[in-house]
Amino acid sequence: MFxxxxxxxxxxxxxxxxxxxxxxxxxxxxxxxxxxxxxxxxDHGDFIIYTGHGGQDTDGTHVRDQSLESPGNAGxxxxxxxxxxxxxxxxxxxxxxxxxxxxxxxxxLYLVTSSWMETGRDGFQIARFRLxxxxxxxxxxxxxxxxxxxxxxxxxxTRRIRDSVMAREIKDLYGFHCQVCGLAVPAFDGRTxxxxxxxxxxxxxxxxxxxxxxxxxxxxxxxxxLDTGGLFITDDAVAIDASTRxxxxxxxxxxxxxxxxxxxxxxxxxxxxxxxx
Amino acid sequence: MFxxxxxxxxxxxxxxxxxxxxxxxxxxxxxxxxxxxxxxxxDHGDFIIYTGHGGQDTDGTHVRDQSLESPGNAGxxxxxxxxxxxxxxxxxxxxxxxxxxxxxxxxxLYLVTSSWMETGRDGFQIARFRLxxxxxxxxxxxxxxxxxxxxxxxxxxTRRIRDSVMAREIKDLYGFHCQVCGLAVPAFDGRTxxxxxxxxxxxxxxxxxxxxxxxxxxxxxxxxxLDTGGLFITDDAVAIDASTRxxxxxxxxxxxxxxxxxxxxxxxxxxxxxxxx
Numbered sequence: 001m002f003x004x005x006x007x008x009x010x011x012x013x014x015x016x017x018x019x020x021x022x023x024x025x026x027x028x029x030x031x032x033x034x035x036x037x038x039x040x041x042x043d044h045g046d047f048i049i050y051t052g053h054g055g056q057d058t059d060g061t062h063v064r065d066q067s068l069e070s071p072g073n074a075g076x077x078x079x080x081x082x083x084x085x086x087x088x089x090x091x092x093x094x095x096x097x098x099x100x101x102x103x104x105x106x107x108x109l110y111l112v113t114s115s116w117m118e119t120g121r122d123g124f125q126i127a128r129f130r131l132x133x134x135x136x137x138x139x140x141x142x143x144x145x146x147x148x149x150x151x152x153x154x155x156x157x158t159r160r161i162r163d164s165v166m167a168r169e170i171k172d173l174y175g176f177h178c179q180v181c182g183l184a185v186p187a188f189d190g191r192t193x194x195x196x197x198x199x200x201x202x203x204x205x206x207x208x209x210x211x212x213x214x215x216x217x218x219x220x221x222x223x224x225x226l227d228t229g230g231l232f233i234t235d236d237a238v239a240i241d242a243s244t245r246x247x248x249x250x251x252x253x254x255x256x257x258x259x260x261x262x263x264x265x266x267x268x269x270x271x272x273x274x275x276x277x
Numbered sequence: 278m279f280x281x282x283x284x285x286x287x288x289x290x291x292x293x294x295x296x297x298x299x300x301x302x303x304x305x306x307x308x309x310x311x312x313x314x315x316x317x318x319x320d321h322g323d324f325i326i327y328t329g330h331g332g333q334d335t336d337g338t339h340v341r342d343q344s345l346e347s348p349g350n351a352g353x354x355x356x357x358x359x360x361x362x363x364x365x366x367x368x369x370x371x372x373x374x375x376x377x378x379x380x381x382x383x384x385x386l387y388l389v390t391s392s393w394m395e396t397g398r399d400g401f402q403i404a405r406f407r408l409x410x411x412x413x414x415x416x417x418x419x420x421x422x423x424x425x426x427x428x429x430x431x432x433x434x435t436r437r438i439r440d441s442v443m444a445r446e447i448k449d450l451y452g453f454h455c456q457v458c459g460l461a462v463p464a465f466d467g468r469t470x471x472x473x474x475x476x477x478x479x480x481x482x483x484x485x486x487x488x489x490x491x492x493x494x495x496x497x498x499x500x501x502x503l504d505t506g507g508l509f510i511t512d513d514a515v516a517i518d519a520s521t522r523x524x525x526x527x528x529x530x531x532x533x534x535x536x537x538x539x540x541x542x543x544x545x546x547x548x549x550x551x552x553x554x
Contacts, residue, residue, distance in 0.1 A: 068466070081464040082448070083440060163360060171359070185498050186520045187358040188506030188549060189345075220497035221462050229465030243463040272465060 002089075002104040008033070013106055014089050021053050023075025029112075031087035032076075032131075033104070036096060040120045040128075045098045048088070048110065049205065051120070052076065052127030062122035068273075073127045080112035081228045085134060109134045114201055116271050130203065167196020170215045170257070178219035179251045180231075180239045185219055197223045199233070199263040206266070213260040216251070229272040233264045242274070279366075279381040285310070290383055291366050298330050300352025306389075308364035309353075309408075310381070313373060317397045317405075322375045325365070325387065326482065328397070329353065329404030339399035345550075350404045357389035358505045362411060386411045391478055393548050407480065444473020447492045447534070455496035456528045457508075457516045462496055474500045476510070476540040483543070490537040493528070506549040510541045519551070 008014040014031045015022050023029025032050060034043060042049040053072035057063045068077060079086055088107045093099040098107075110131040120126035163171065176184045176194035184192035197218045200208030208214050218226065222239075225231035232240045237251040237259075268274040285291040291308045292299050300306025309327060311320060319326040330349035334340045345354060356363055365384045370376040375384075387408040397403035440448065453461040453471040461469035474495045477485030485491050495503065499516075502508035509517045514528040514536075545551040 077465060078468055081468045081470055082453075084445070168361070176359075183498070185501050185505075186507035186518055187502065188354060188519065190520060191355055191358045191505070191507075193358055193501055193505055193507070220501050221460070224462050224470055224497045225464065228462075228468070228470055230463035230468075230470070241463055242465065243467055 001100065002106070004104070005033075008089060008104055013087060014104075019053065019072055021072030021075060023079065024071045025069075025074035025078055027075065028078040028082060028084040029072065029075035029086055030079075030084070031089060033089045033091060034093075034096075034099070035091040036093040036099075039122075040126060043090075043096050043098050046133045047204075048131045050076075050129045050131055052129065055124055055126065062120055062124045062126070065125035066117075066127045068117070068127055076112055076127075076129050077115055080115055080129070083111065085109040085111055086131060088131065088133075107133075114203065114206065114271070116206075117273050118270075130205070132203075163196045164210050166210050166212060167198075167215055170196050170212060170217050173254050173257060174217035174252075177217065177252070178222055179216050179253070180218060180222040180249050182252065183219045193220075194218065195220055195223045197226055199226070199259055200266040201271075206271070208263065208266070212257055214263045216259060226267070232268045232272070232274055233259075235261045235264060237264075242272075278377065279383070281381070282310075285366060285381055290364060291381075296330065296349060298349030298352060300356065301348045302351035302355055304352065305355035305359060305361040306349065306352035306363055307356075307361070308366060310366045310368060311370075311373075311376070312368040313370040313376075316399075317403060320367075320373050320375050323410045324481075325408045327353075327406045327408055329406065332401055332403065339397055339401045339403070342402035343394075343404045345394070345404055353389055353404075353406050354392055357392055357406070360388065362386040362388055363408060365408065365410075384410075391480065391483065391548070393483075394550050395547075405482075407482070409480075440473045441487050443487050443489060444475075444492055447473050447489060447494050450531050450534060451494035451529075454494065454529070455499055456493050456530070457495060457499040457526050459529065460496045470497075471495065472497055472500045474503055476503070476536055477543040478548075483548070485540065485543070489534055491540045493536060503544070509545045509549070509551050510536075512538045512541060514541075519549075 002008045005017050009017055014033050020033050021029050022031045040051045052066050054070045055062050055064045055066040068074060088110050089104050090099045090107055091104050092102045110133050112129050113132045114130040116128055117125050118128055171194050176192040184194060187193045194217050197216045198208055199214050200206055202208050202210060222231060230242045232242055239248045239251060241248050279285045282294050286294055291310050297310050298306050299308045317328045329343050331347045332339050332341045332343040345351060365387050366381050367376045367384055368381050369379045387410050389406050390409045391407040393405055394402050395405055448471050453469040455471060461471060464470045471494050474493045475485055476491050477483055479485050479487060499508060507519045509519055516525045516528060518525050
């Protein structure tokens with residue numbers, strides 16, 4: 001618990017005295033403060049739909065579009081891309097059941113798991129970020145009977161993906177070969193590894209479907225690249241490297257499997273604002 | 278809750294009537310039954326150190342070495358490599374605080390996160406598997422007040438890695454370039470992505486250290502390959518593809534960073550039994 005923004009600053013919990021986001025494009029963001037300042041914020045406790053910085057008048061009204069280039073918003077994007085955890089601080093707010101009764105409270109570490117632009121309630125474009133609380137921490141409500149494995153305190157999350165049944169079927173269909181580059185990552189004793197990649201994410205607010213028309217079989221590198229906005233797929237199923245804007249490959253397809261053009265468009269346009277393809 | 282092995286079989290929860298592991302090398306394992314049959318098993322509730330199949334006499338004494346080639350053990354290895362979740366069933370066992378009072382209980386989904394060979398209490402080689410319970414499920418103890426985000430019911434885990442501070446520093450040192458292949462995975466708007474890979478795992482029982490002499494900066498593909506036993510590193514820091522046994526690359530090093538030969542050896546010999554290098 002902290003008394004005010006100065007108290008947060010002095011303890012290096014949230015350094016800026018006014019801004020809601022602490023961070024920069026190159027370093028990533030390291031903390032956010034949820035103060036109820038944006039009507040579009042949604043606090044669900046374990047996950048948050050957070051509105052980016054900027055575009056507001058002095059009285060808090062949105063008067064222009066937000067940009068992903070402002071330091072705070074660019075910092076949250078960098079944190080999403082590189083997987084940097086974010087400290088979340090909640091300010092007292094009677095309208096928010098997850099906020100403390102008074103002052104400011106540090107509520108643990110979250111990951112930015114998704115980002116996109118949308119039209120806010122005031123009619124201007126706003127940057128939006130989904131943050132998910134990291135599980136291997138004390139729960140928000142004091143209910144911990146289970147003593148956690150101390151190893152978790154320092155372990156990073158396992159990189160391997162737990163696939164849905166549908167993703168398993170897609171990987172089997174392609175024999176664990178990446179649809180972009182054809183690689184099947186070698187593993188122990190002749191086994192191979194691939195991942196089922198959802199083109200439109202399943203979580204809120206995107207609510208993509210766990211169906212084959214939303215799934216690709218990819219190697220971890222191209223899955224990462226797709227998820228972090230470094231790879232786009234045209235309506236004609238050509239994979240484009242976002243940094244060079246040049247074609248990498250035409251996706252390899254097996255009989256009876258195609259991904260819906262709507263899902264490719266969602267990933268390009270709604271998630272990463274790449275409409276001009 | 279289930280009455281007996283026949284009951285588990287009839288409900289397709291655990292198909293074999295006697296074997297503790299259900300699965301094959303090609304399909305992977307889909308369920309295990311913890312019955313207290315192996316003195317070496319360690320049940321910690323949220324994670325389990327499980328002993329593989331085989332090597333026992335009719336009275337349960339180990340009389341010969343276990344092998345990773347038997348169907349059950351090979352199935353658990355495949356599940357580790359491809360990330361297939363495993364149903365865990367516990368049999369009543371007064372000596373185990375996590376076991377039910379009577380009959381058999383289905384306790385949810387676990388992932389195989391590590392496997393290795395070691396000498397068991399009876400003096401023979403046994404196959405060992407660490408299984409970690411998947412977090413986004415009901416907790417084992419009935420204590421759930423927090424209503425989970427329904428999206429979790431179908432979401433796969435985020436692929437992005439939450440790095441330790443040390444891993445972050447290693448990635449910065451290499452500018453997010455893989456030490457094996459040199460690739461920096463492109464992400465949104467010119468950002469790049471890499472992962473901090475622990476050579477000797479941090480979790481029990483390996484208890485590697487979160488230090489730079491145990492960390493590499495890798496692309497997701499080579500991190501996956503290292504973690505799934507498809508990549509080994511010689512004492513001279515040459516990366517070897519396990520399937521072809523040929524050299525891929527000499528690791529790229531920055532000034533003042535080296536990984537300890539002991540950690541390379543641990544990954545080769547203790548984790549994946551590749552002593553002949």
